[in-house]
Structures are given as structure tokens and as C-alpha cells.
Amino acid sequence: MIFLLHALFPHLLDLCLQYSLIFHQKLNKIWFPFRYVHKLPAECRRIIDELSERCRLESLTLCVGTIITKNILYAKKPRQTDLEAIASLVSKAFRLQSFNLRSWPIYPGLQSVNILENLVGNPKLSTLESLSLYYQNPETATWASLNAILPSPENILLTMEHFQYLKCLRLRSTMLSEDIILELGKSYHAPLERLAVFVTYSRHDDEGGVPWISDKAWLKLKQRSPDLKVEFSIMTRMPFVELAGLLKPEIPVSSLGFMRYSRCDTQDIQSIADKYHATLQKFVCLLSELEDADEALLSLVNKCSNLNYFVFHGVLRCATVLALAESRNKDWLVYELMEENILTDNEAESLFQGEGERQIVGQRESGEYYLLRSDQLRLEQQSEAERDGILVELSARVSGVLEQRWFPLSSGVITERLTSGHAGSIVVPEKFLLNMQAANDPANQPTG
Numbered sequence: 001m002i003f004l005l006h007a008l009f010p011h012l013l014d015l016c017l018q019y020s021l022i023f024h025q026k027l028n029k030i031w032f033p034f035r036y037v038h039k040l041p042a043e044c045r046r047i048i049d050e051l052s053e054r055c056r057l058e059s060l061t062l063c064v065g066t067i068i069t070k071n072i073l074y075a076k077k078p079r080q081t082d083l084e085a086i087a088s089l090v091s092k093a094f095r096l097q098s099f100n101l102r103s104w105p106i107y108p109g110l111q112s113v114n115i116l117e118n119l120v121g122n123p124k125l126s127t128l129e130s131l132s133l134y135y136q137n138p139e140t141a142t143w144a145s146l147n148a149i150l151p152s153p154e155n156i157l158l159t160m161e162h163f164q165y166l167k168c169l170r171l172r173s174t175m176l177s178e179d180i181i182l183e184l185g186k187s188y189h190a191p192l193e194r195l196a197v198f199v200t201y202s203r204h205d206d207e208g209g210v211p212w213i214s215d216k217a218w219l220k221l222k223q224r225s226p227d228l229k230v231e232f233s234i235m236t237r238m239p240f241v242e243l244a245g246l247l248k249p250e251i252p253v254s255s256l257g258f259m260r261y262s263r264c265d266t267q268d269i270q271s272i273a274d275k276y277h278a279t280l281q282k283f284v285c286l287l288s289e290l291e292d293a294d295e296a297l298l299s300l301v302n303k304c305s306n307l308n309y310f311v312f313h314g315v316l317r318c319a320t321v322l323a324l325a326e327s328r329n330k331d332w333l334v335y336e337l338m339e340e341n342i343l344t345d346n347e348a349e350s351l352f353q354g355e356g357e358r359q360i361v362g363q364r365e366s367g368e369y370y371l372l373r374s375d376q377l378r379l380e381q382q383s384e385a386e387r388d389g390i391l392v393e394l395s396a397r398v399s400g401v402l403e404q405r406w407f408p409l410s411s412g413v414i415t416e417r418l419t420s421g422h423a424g425s426i427v428v429p430e431k432f433l434l435n436m437q438a439a440n441d442p443a444n445q446p447t448g
Helices: 002-015 042-054 080-091 115-120 153-162 178-184 215-224 240-246 266-275 294-303 318-331 346-353 384-402 411-420 430-439
Strands: 029-034 059-064 098-103 130-133 168-172 194-199 229-234 253-258 282-285 309-312 334-337 361-363 369-371
Touching: 042 080, 059 080, 080 115, 115 153, 153 178, 178 215, 240 266, 266 294, 294 318, 318 334, 318 384
Parallel strands: 029 059, 059 098, 098 130, 130 168, 168 194, 194 229, 229 253, 253 282, 282 309, 309 334
Antiparallel strands: 361 369
């Protein structure tokens, strides 16, 4: 896209005033996706030089080339002068408060431009508040290389020693260490507000394990940063012992996500509910094959009173879908489930027909939901039309509970989101749309 920037620049001048002063004082945020660049055209070099000299950047995102792995170490390399030109956006910046480095080529043993040295070497950036290093958005990324060549924890520690005003730090687990956590907990550091860790694990790589960080180190950081929120996004399968070692009860975990190729079971969910009942606000599980988690999820939502963001792509019963919705009502910020994984058998029919003797979700006097015995329920084959009817009715029920339009997502929507890299707008499936229109028809409203 950067190759088109010069050609599109006159049009951007006409479309947006912010860009009409791009070389002066009005540019607050800019993103450069330099993917697979081997040689920058002269026009792009000129634009970059102008940006580095005249822009008052406050937020900068760089995505330069691709993250180098041991498999593509000997691929064609970008020119040194081009990397130096791009790095000048960092070395010459003087108002930068947020820096997001999505990718930057690192060639061990070869002379190359070290973008972190440019960042640390600029004295005008010592008050940087937000730093993201090789972090991937877990809601749009599906995979990341396990043998990526990334800055070592020792290099990250030097970077942390320099930036003492950070409020937000995002990085990968292989770049983290106990020394870094201890450093961030020192008195001369400003209290950290957010720490996001993209977790990868490989048993076949000595550097691919989960860093061991003691309880003492986490407690020291929490004492220095009492409002700290820690976010873990787990990309790969991990043994239970490794996962338990990562998710210590001393950590104030506010967000926990299990990506498509990770591992999560009911034992993990129960452990999460016990450890983080006071801090967890966001739970994401993208494992479509996870089954029989109804009771564990009901317990999780009941125990974690601050939980208001819930994404689950595994298998759930209709009654559980409704019970989870009712546990927060309109207080859910996000409530996302997969249409294909909602069971619409006799359990769902009994829910909507009011057959109390076949109810599978009960409610205690305290208001807590729990799962009743369902192993004696007789399951019957359903036609597609019958299933659609139950899903439409479920959608209407949940929409009423949440006090906003709701419907379960299809796998096609999820695939589009992951392919495009952002959530974007979601088209309501026709079967749900028709039901919603009927529900809003005054003729169908009850009369008093």
C-alpha cells in the first residue's frame, strides 16, 4: 500500500483536512504497512523523509517486512539504507507517546538496523507511555511462527530500564522474563496500567517455553501498580502444568483468551474462575471442538462478577445460552457464540415449550445458575427448518434479555473477520432479521 501513497496523496488532500497538513502539525496517528519490502521507490523515500522531518507524530505503527524465522533466515534482505530511512521516523520523532512495532526484520550475526536502539537512542521519547513489540491482535490473528527471531529478554530489559513512564506494554511471552517484571516493579517506574502478553509455546524449541516468573515478582509489580490489568492471549496448545505455571493466582488477570489452536478444557475454566473471580473482565475461547463446558461456564460467569465480555465458539445447549445471557442481562458488552455449535435438540424444545420436568438449567435462591441432570433426555432428529425455528426463537429471547439485537454468529462471519484483519460490520442472517422485524411490529406487541 505504501507504493500507492505518493499517487493517492493529492486525493487524500482533498478528502481529509488532517492529511492536508500531513507535513505540519495536525497528524496524530499514522500506520505504515511495509510488508516484504526489498527496495523502496524514490517517491516513497521522499515521503518518508518529509514525514520524519516535519511530522509531529504522537502515535506510530510500523509493520516492516515480515517477522524473520529460522526457516526464512536466508531470504532476500531489505536494503540497509531503506531500513535506516524508515527507522528515522522513530529516531527523529519528538512527540511520540505510543509506538507499535508489529514486525521488523532481525538477522542474527549480520549488520542491520536495530529499531529498538533507535527508539532508546532518542532522548525526546523517554516519556513514551505505550509500547507494543511484535504483539498480535488475538481477535484477528490465527497463528504466529513459533521459531520467530525476536529481541531477547535481555534486550527488552534494557528497553524497560530506559522507558520509565510506560502505562501500557504489549509483547510476546518469549520476550518476557522475571527480571523484566522486577524492573517494572521498581519505584522509579510509573505504575503500569496494562500488560498484554501473546503466549506461544513449543516443546521442540529451547527458547519456545513459557518464562518462569516467581510469585514474589508478580506481587512486587502489583504493589507498584495497584490498578494493573494483565491480559493473556494463548495461541498454542500447552500442557496443564505449563499453563498453571503461567496463570498464577497472584497475577491480576483481567482478560484471558484461548485462540483456535490452543487447548482449554473444563478443568482450566474451573481453575480460571477460582483464581481470577475478582479481576476477570474478558473471557475468549475460540476452540470450536470444546464440548460439555456448560456447567463450568455457568460457574465462571457466576463467580467472576466483573466479567462483561464473553466469546465462546464451543458447543453449548440452548438453555445455557439463555442462562448465560440472563446472568448479566444488558450489562454484557460482548456476548458472542457460534450458531453451528448451539445444540437444538429436545433440551431446547423443552426450554421454549415450558416443559418443566425436562428443564436442564436451574436457579438457586441466591440467583446462581447451575446445570441439572440431562443424561436421561431423549434426543430426536430435527429437520433444518425445526432447528432454524429454535435458533430464531432463541435469538429473540436473548435479544429481549440483552435489550439489543443479538444473534449467534456463523463460521462464515468468523472466517471473514480473520481474513480481513478486523471485525467490520456484520450482516444479520435473513432468518434472524425476519424474526426481529416481526418482534418490532406493533401489531405483534401484547396489549395491556
